Amino acid sequence: MDRTTTTVTVTGTRLPDSLCTHTPKCPSADSPDREAAAVVAGHPEQGWSLLCNAVVLFEDTGELLPDGQVVAPHRPLAVAA
Numbered sequence: 001m002d003r004t005t006t007t008v009t010v011t012g013t014r015l016p017d018s019l020c021t022h023t024p025k026c027p028s029a030d031s032p033d034r035e036a037a038a039v040v041a042g043h044p045e046q047g048w049s050l051l052c053n054a055v056v057l058f059e060d061t062g063e064l065l066p067d068g069q070v071v072a073p074h075r076p077l078a079v080a081a
């Protein structure tokens with residue numbers, strides 16, 4: 001029996017750069033400016049937004065990067081008086 005081996009290449013969830021149609025281009029997910037990317041899908045009722053660079057930004061300023069990395073919230077939302 002002759003079996004053909006199928007090779008599946010997994011490249012992760014990184015979006016191709018061409019998906020960004022903004023001018024200037026949005027900062028990439030590994031840039032310190034990543035939060036400045038345009039929001040492409042906002043879900044305020046669920047507390048998160050998908051940015052153009054595939055970063056998911058949560059309302060508590062936590063982030064989920066496209067490579068699966070989680071960034072802890074770094075800006076207090078409200079300062080209790």
Ligand SMILES: [Zn+2]
Nearest residue numbers: 020022026052
């Ligand atoms: Zn963009």
